[in-house]
Amino acid sequence: MSEQTKTIFSRPEGLQETVTHYCPGCTHGVIHRLVAEVFDELDIRERTVGVAPVGCSVLAYNYFNCDFLEAPHGRAPALATGFKRLRPDMIVFTYQGDGDLASIGMAEIVHAANRGEKFTTIFVNNAIYGMTGGQMAPTTLSGQITTTCPAGRDVSQTGEPIRVSEMLATLNTPAYLERVSVDSPMQIIKAKKAIKKAFQYQVEGKCFSLVEVLSTCPTNWGKTPAESTQWLRDNMMPYFPLGLCKSPDSKEGN
Amino acid sequence: MAKVLMKGNEAIAEAAIRAGANNYFCYPITPQTEVAEYLAKRMPEVGGVFLQAESEVAVGNIVFGAASTGKRVFTTSSSPGISLMQEAISYMAGAQLPCVILNIMRGGPGLGGILPAQSDYFQATKGGGHGDYRLLVLAPSTIQEAVDLTMLACHLADKYRNPVMIIGDGMIGQMMEPVEFPENYTEPELPTKDTWAATGAKGRKPRVIKSLFLDPYKLEDNSVVLYNKYQQMKKDEVRFELYKTSTKNKVLIVSYGTMARICQTVIDELEEEGVSVGLFRPITVYPFPEAALEKEATRKNIDTVLTVEMSMGQMVEDVERAIARRRPVEFFGRTGGIVPTPDEVKKQIKELIKKKHGAKTRQSTTKSKKKG
Numbered sequence: 001m002s003e004q005t006k007t008i009f010s011r012p013e014g015l016q017e018t019v020t021h022y023c024p025g026c027t028h029g030v031i032h033r034l035v036a037e038v039f040d041e042l043d044i045r046e047r048t049v050g051v052a053p054v055g056c057s058v059l060a061y062n063y064f065n066c067d068f069l070e071a072p073h074g075r076a077p078a079l080a081t082g083f084k085r086l087r088p089d090m091i092v093f094t095y096q097g098d099g100d101l102a103s104i105g106m107a108e109i110v111h112a113a114n115r116g117e118k119f120t121t122i123f124v125n126n127a128i129y130g131m132t133g134g135q136m137a138p139t140t141l142s143g144q145i146t147t148t149c150p151a152g153r154d155v156s157q158t159g160e161p162i163r164v165s166e167m168l169a170t171l172n173t174p175a176y177l178e179r180v181s182v183d184s185p186m187q188i189i190k191a192k193k194a195i196k197k198a199f200q201y202q203v204e205g206k207c208f209s210l211v212e213v214l215s216t217c218p219t220n221w222g223k224t225p226a227e228s229t230q231w232l233r234d235n236m237m238p239y240f241p242l243g244l245c246k247s248p249d250s251k252e253g254n
Numbered sequence: 255m256a257k258v259l260m261k262g263n264e265a266i267a268e269a270a271i272r273a274g275a276n277n278y279f280c281y282p283i284t285p286q287t288e289v290a291e292y293l294a295k296r297m298p299e300v301g302g303v304f305l306q307a308e309s310e311v312a313v314g315n316i317v318f319g320a321a322s323t324g325k326r327v328f329t330t331s332s333s334p335g336i337s338l339m340q341e342a343i344s345y346m347a348g349a350q351l352p353c354v355i356l357n358i359m360r361g362g363p364g365l366g367g368i369l370p371a372q373s374d375y376f377q378a379t380k381g382g383g384h385g386d387y388r389l390l391v392l393a394p395s396t397i398q399e400a401v402d403l404t405m406l407a408c409h410l411a412d413k414y415r416n417p418v419m420i421i422g423d424g425m426i427g428q429m430m431e432p433v434e435f436p437e438n439y440t441e442p443e444l445p446t447k448d449t450w451a452a453t454g455a456k457g458r459k460p461r462v463i464k465s466l467f468l469d470p471y472k473l474e475d476n477s478v479v480l481y482n483k484y485q486q487m488k489k490d491e492v493r494f495e496l497y498k499t500s501t502k503n504k505v506l507i508v509s510y511g512t513m514a515r516i517c518q519t520v521i522d523e524l525e526e527e528g529v530s531v532g533l534f535r536p537i538t539v540y541p542f543p544e545a546a547l548e549k550e551a552t553r554k555n556i557d558t559v560l561t562v563e564m565s566m567g568q569m570v571e572d573v574e575r576a577i578a579r580r581r582p583v584e585f586f587g588r589t590g591g592i593v594p595t596p597d598e599v600k601k602q603i604k605e606l607i608k609k610k611h612g613a614k615t616r617q618s619t620t621k622s623k624k625k626g
Contacts, residue, residue, distance in 0.1 A: 016460075046456035051319070052464075061462045067452040069322050070349075070464035072341050075315035078307070082319030082327075083452070085303050086277055090454060108315070111308040 014039035016065045025218040025225025027182045028056060031124060032063055034182075034192045035093070038199050039066065048091040049083055051076040053105075055097040056130040074105020077112035080119040091202055092119040098139040099129040102164050106138075109168070113208050116173045120198045121208075123164060126215040127236060134220030138162045141235055146220070161239060165212045169246040176201045176209040177245035181237065183214070183229040190242075207248040214240055257432040262397045262422065263288035265433045266330070266356060267296065269401040272435050273408035275328035275354060276302030279316045281309055281335060284368045285424040286358035289330040310335040314342025321351040322463045324451025326408055330356040332424075333374050334365060337382070343417055344383030347480065348465025350450070352411035354404070355389075356420045358427035361591040369591025370424030372511060375568035378421050379540040386477045388484045390418045390491060391540040393510045397431035403537070409441045410491065414483050415450070421539070423564055425512040425593065487541050494543040497521060499532030501555050504610070505603055507533045508547065508573050509562040512593070517562055520599045531603060539569065544576035551577050557610050562599055563587045 011017065014036030022028045039045040048066040052058055054073035061068030071079045076094035084092045101109050101123050109121065128146055129135040135148040139161050143152040153161075165177045176198055180191035191213060198209035214236050216228035223231055260268070267289045270278070278297060280290040290306065297304035303320075307313045310331055317339075320327045331339060336357045346353060357378065361371040374382075378391045390410055394400035400422055407418040452461055467473035497514075498521050499506070509517045514535040521531045534550050536543050551559045551573075559581050561570040570585045577583055586602045588594045 047454040049322075049452045049454070058466065061460070061464065065460055066455050067460050068462045068464075069319060069452060070462065070466050071318070072315060072345050075311070075318075075342070078312045078315030079319030079322070081305070081307075081312075082279065082316035083322055084319075085305060085316075086320050086323045086325050086327075107308055108312055111312065 012036040012040045014045045014065050016063055018062060020063055021059060022056065023219040025216065025228060026056070027213075027215040028124065030182045030188060031122065031191075031213050031215065032060070034188070034195050035095070035122060036064065037192065038196045041196065042199055042203060044091045044199065044203065047089070048093065051079045051083075051092070051094040053094070053096040053100040055100045057095050057097060057124065058131065060095050074100050074103070075108055076100070077105065077108040077117070077121065081112050081115070081117045084117060084119045088118065088205070091199065093199070094119065094121045096121060096123055097130065098123070098125045098127065098137045102138040102162050109164075110171075113168045113175055113210065114171045114173050116175065116208050118202055118205055118208065120202050121210040122195065123210055123212045124215045125164070125212055125240065126217040127161070128217050128220050130217050130220055134217070139164075141239060144235075163240060165210065165245040168210065174207045174248040175246050176207055176248055177212075179212040179214065179240060179242050179245060181214040181232065181242055183216070183232050187242075201248065212240070214242070255435055255437050257434045259430055260397065260433050261288060261428065261430045262400055263358065263427045264292045265397050265401050266404050266420070267292040268435065269404035270328040270354065270408065271296060271300055271302065272439055273326070273405040275326040275408050276300055277320050277325055277327045278302065279305050279307055279313045279320065279327070279329050281307055281313050281331065283332045283335045285360060286330050286332045286356065286427050288427070289356065310338035311341065314339035317353050318342045318346050318351065321346060321353045322452045324447035324453065326412070327353045328408075329353070330358070332358045333360050333362050333371075336374065336377065340383035343389070344385050344387060345465050346417050347383075347387035347389070348385060348476065349463050350415040350480070351417070351463065352415050353417050354407045354411050354420070355417060356404070356422070359421060359423050361589060367591045368424070370512065370564060370593055371589055371591060372421075372423050372513060372564040373566070373568065373589055374421060375539065375563070375565060378419050379542070379572070387480055388540055390414060390416060390487055391538065392418065392420050393537060393539050394420065394422055394426060395511050395514045395535065397426070397429060398433045400426055401433050401435065405436070405439065409444070412444045412447075414487060416483060421511070423512050424591075484541070491538055492541050492543045492546065493537035494546055495535045495537060496550065497533035497535065498525065499534070499550060500530060501553070502530035503532040503555055504557050505531045505606060506551050506556050506559050507531060507562055508536070508559060508569070509533065510536050510539060510569065513562055513564050516594060516596055517599060519596045520603065523596060524600060524603065529603070529607065536569070542572045542576065544572070547573065547576045548578070552580050556581060558582050558584055558606050560584045560586060560603060560606060562594065564593060565589050
């Protein structure tokens with residue numbers, strides 16, 4: 001490379017050089033990249049252990065360039081608890097979808113957050129079960145059509161969609177909780193800042209941190225990628241408002 | 255070291271610490287909660303990790319995460335709680351992670367009761383969770399043996415990179431006996447954990463600890479690796495004890511844990527009455543000492559094999575398998591928390607002997623059955 005040229009964009013070291021299995025238009029790839037960029041910026045990749053969920057990102061260990069554990073469905077926060085308690089010097093994160101975290105793994109995430117476990121959770125909320133082919137999730141919106149609520153989610157029978165970040169914010173234990181989106185470049189920049197902050201809190205040993213990322217599922221929503229990001233803005237954002245839910249530094253957001 | 259009087263649950267807890275399993279996770283359940291209470295005080299003294307989690311489902315998975323570090327991890331529970339841990343146990347077996355799990359068994363099924371039982375034998379030895387896997391299962395019959403086997407379990411878990419389970423009935427957990435801890439405990443050398451533990455991908459490729467193999471050929475390969483370990487265990491880890499076995503024995507009792515001790519009393523008392531009975535006590539119930547049992551049970555002098563359990567008959571199926579119809583295999587068991595008395599077992603043995611050697615008695619048994 002000549003002195004006049006300078007690399008300003010490249011694959012982060014935190015990602016492996018491989019093709020992912022994610023569908024076209026899916027935002028997992030963007031979120032993976034943001035997490036990997038944070039590894040590089042905080043120089044933590046070599047002491048990081050990820051915990052993969054069951055769901056679309058079950059194979060996340062094939063894409064991130066760090067040690068990984070593959071958890072049973074919903075139990076990633078329990079694995080992360082065990083690992084981090086024994087190795088507080090390492091950086092531990094779970095990467096979970098909304099079926100994994102907000103349905104089968106609700107007990108594990110609530111109690112890990114309440115114990116103030118010093119790990120980071122990247123919670124990808126696309127309001128549907130992706131890997132099994134588009135079933136109703138606890139975060140599926142009222143009236144939203146899925147294969148297990150073909151007439152649209154009837155909240156009189158299935159309850160209202162769960163707002164995980166707000167619910168966790170009710171716990172007294174200090175935590176960093178923020179909801180972001182990756183539907184536009186501006187939101188992606190904000191999401192990156194939140195993810196970096198979440199890992200930074202862990203590096204400092206400060207608190208449990210969770211970033212909820214609103215995400216799309218064009219395949220199971222039955223929409224094009226562009227329609228999907230618009231649907232996210234029109235339908236998910238009003239119900240799942242973006243922003244800080246809880247900060248360990250202040251009462252802000254509580 | 256001098257002997258100390260300790261409750262089984264506490265002695266096992268101390269033994270785990272002495273073997274370096276300084277990481278303990280739990281959820282309260284009778285009749286083993288003293289392990290958690292003891293370690294809640296003891297772990298901070300040795301700089302270990304103690305954590306009470308929200309459920310046994312979580313405990314099992316916290317153990318999974320903790321074991322991924324390569325450090326020794328220990329957990330304890332009782333029957334219904336062990337059922338909840340089966341998810342994590344299956345995953346750990348599949349991912350080849352070591353850990354030690356104590357089941358102080360209580361009566362079941364369901365919520366059952368809180369009194370001693372041996373009714374989780376199937377669950378422990380046949381794979382309580384899903385998939386092709388086995389646990390190495392140890393069954394102590396005294397508190398001293400519980401101490402020794404807990405320390406051995408820590409070693410064997412690391413040796414085979416497999417969960418090891420200790421099954422004791424409620425009596426083993428609750429009873430007090432004098433125990434002695436080894437003064438300078440040393441273990442045979444173990445393979446390095448630096449080939450598989452998650453320690454951070456510094457200067458090496460990332461490691462993944464998983465039980466997911468979507469390619470059927472790779473999943474089968476993993477199952478073959480596990481199978482080969484179990485075959486190795488069958489070769490090297492079979493443990494059992496004989497008590498008063500001789501060429502005079504007409505009956506051979508097969509029994510384990512607390513029940514085996516009661517059978518020893520039975521054998522001593524019958525000996526005084528001139529009736530010669532021997533005991534075969536499996537210490538490893540997986541791998542089951544089938545070759546040794548076959549040898550003992552098929553000696554010329556043995557007419558009948560009697561399996562005695564605190565269950566409706568579980569280990570008896572392994573006994574039948576080992577003996578393969580070469581001797582009649584009888585069963586006596588009480589369950590639900592009822593521990594058979596020596597007199598009850600003695601009565602069974604006397605009836606068996608009469609059945610074999612006196613036609614009159616056999617008729618009268620039939621008669622009384624008709625009456626009933």
